[in-house]
Amino acid sequence: MSYRWKKRRHTLSGRLMLLFVVMTALILVSVASTIAWGFRTHFQENIRPHLMQYLDYIQQDLGSPPDPVRAKALSKELHVDIHYFSADQEWGTNTAFFKLDDIHYHRQLERDGVEYGFGYLDEREYLVSRNDHYSLAFSVPRHNKGGWHKLIPLAVILLVLVLLYHATRRLFAPINTIKTGVARIGSGELSHRLDIQRRDELGELSESINTMADDIEQMLEAKRQLLLAISHELRSPLTRAKVSAAMLDDEHHQAEIQRDLDEMEALIEELLETERLSTRHHILNKSTVEIQQLIRELLDQHFGGELIELNMPTAPISLNLDSARIKLLLKNIIANALQHSPDDTAPPSLTLETDNKTVKIIIKDHGRGIEAEHLPHLTEPFYRTDTARRRETGGYGLGLYLCKVITEAHGGQLQIKSEINHGARVRVSLPRV
Numbered sequence: 001m002s003y004r005w006k007k008r009r010h011t012l013s014g015r016l017m018l019l020f021v022v023m024t025a026l027i028l029v030s031v032a033s034t035i036a037w038g039f040r041t042h043f044q045e046n047i048r049p050h051l052m053q054y055l056d057y058i059q060q061d062l063g064s065p066p067d068p069v070r071a072k073a074l075s076k077e078l079h080v081d082i083h084y085f086s087a088d089q090e091w092g093t094n095t096a097f098f099k100l101d102d103i104h105y106h107r108q109l110e111r112d113g114v115e116y117g118f119g120y121l122d123e124r125e126y127l128v129s130r131n132d133h134y135s136l137a138f139s140v141p142r143h144n145k146g147g148w149h150k151l152i153p154l155a156v157i158l159l160v161l162v163l164l165y166h167a168t169r170r171l172f173a174p175i176n177t178i179k180t181g182v183a184r185i186g187s188g189e190l191s192h193r194l195d196i197q198r199r200d201e202l203g204e205l206s207e208s209i210n211t212m213a214d215d216i217e218q219m220l221e222a223k224r225q226l227l228l229a230i231s232h233e234l235r236s237p238l239t240r241a242k243v244s245a246a247m248l249d250d251e252h253h254q255a256e257i258q259r260d261l262d263e264m265e266a267l268i269e270e271l272l273e274t275e276r277l278s279t280r281h282h283i284l285n286k287s288t289v290e291i292q293q294l295i296r297e298l299l300d301q302h303f304g305g306e307l308i309e310l311n312m313p314t315a316p317i318s319l320n321l322d323s324a325r326i327k328l329l330l331k332n333i334i335a336n337a338l339q340h341s342p343d344d345t346a347p348p349s350l351t352l353e354t355d356n357k358t359v360k361i362i363i364k365d366h367g368r369g370i371e372a373e374h375l376p377h378l379t380e381p382f383y384r385t386d387t388a389r390r391r392e393t394g395g396y397g398l399g400l401y402l403c404k405v406i407t408e409a410h411g412g413q414l415q416i417k418s419e420i421n422h423g424a425r426v427r428v429s430l431p432r433v
Contacts, residue, residue, distance in 0.1 A: 340367035
């Protein structure tokens with residue numbers, strides 16, 4: 001069974017087609033059985049008595065014992081071959097002789113001391129009568145014009161099934177249109193609308209989906225405007241606070257206030273960026289970027305004084321990605337690795353691996369490691385391994401969640417592995433498409 005049929009048999013039209021086939025088969029069996037029963041009853045009650053009476057007339061005309069000359073005359077007149085069998089004589093109106101026992105009988109009966117049999121042999125049908133003295137066999141050619149005529153009912157049934165199948169597909173064709181349209185709307189094409197000119201239930205469903213798409217588009221636009229407003233309203237007082245902090249004379253307090261403001265600004269940026277990318281309707285500013293150059297630029301901009309071991313192939317690797325967001329992803333992971341690497345251990349390493357389908361960026365530190373019970377929850381928003389949520393143990397629990405969102409927005413995967421006293425290993429897999 002082909003994959004196409006396996007897929008189609010689970011569709012609504014496929015199931016309806018299967019139902020039509022089963023119902024047609026049942027109807028044919030029922031009709032054939034009814035016709036066969038009716039014909040048998042009709043033959044027994046109406047045809048057989050007349051046929052046997054007609055046979056009696058012929059036998060009376062032939063005489064007793066039958067006259068061969070009269071038999072030849074009746075054979076020409078009735079277009080029937082007549083054969084006579086007795087203990088001491090056999091003759092027939094044609095030269096082809098046979099034995100009565102060779103006939104394949106499909107019906108035998110007895111009436112008034114005479115046995116009658118209906119059967120066939122080779123290409124002829126036979127009606128045989130037996131009495132105590134002799135037997136008569138009347139034969140006519142079988143009406144066999146070839147086996148092709150038996151296929152006519154099957155061809156008609158197949159034609160009806162094909163017409164039913166295409167009518168069913170036409171009837172349910174809007175389902176595929178609705179399915180494709182919903183997929184496009186769900187992938188972010190909120191301006192797409194279903195164009196189905198039907199007045200039945202499927203037409204009403206398409207109108208409901210279009211109305212739903214209108215509502216969603218309006219809600220998301222309102223949400224986007226709200227995010228922009230929040231971003232503007234929060235950043236403005238932060239900027240004024242930074243200016244005011246810079247004018248303080250106490251350098252110690254100035255540094256603490258500046259650090260708090262920086263953390264608040266980073267938190268707002270992470271919240272906004274996470275909200276933008278966590279929806280299925282995110283927009284990535286993708287371009288073709290050489291990944292080695294991107295990593296070097298990131299390290300020079302944010303980690304110029306840090307020691308980080310690099311293991312990257314010399315051949316350039318180009319990817320289609322949003323460079324700003326990938327930099328933000330790597331920045332968060334590298335910052336975590338540096339934060340959890342004690343001074344007396346080896347520096348964190350960044351390794352670049354590639355194959356035909358993916359590019360893997362692996363960042364490993366040699367710190368204390370992370371307990372196994374925390375690993376499944378590290379990429380959850382606001383999750384922290386330190387329940388006390390002290391400042392010195394990390395940020396606000398949004399960094400790795402944002403990293404996961406950015407990775408998945410690019411169609412990749414983020415994987416974190418760690419063992420106590422063996423550090424942590426973060427692998428970002430990005431598709432090469």
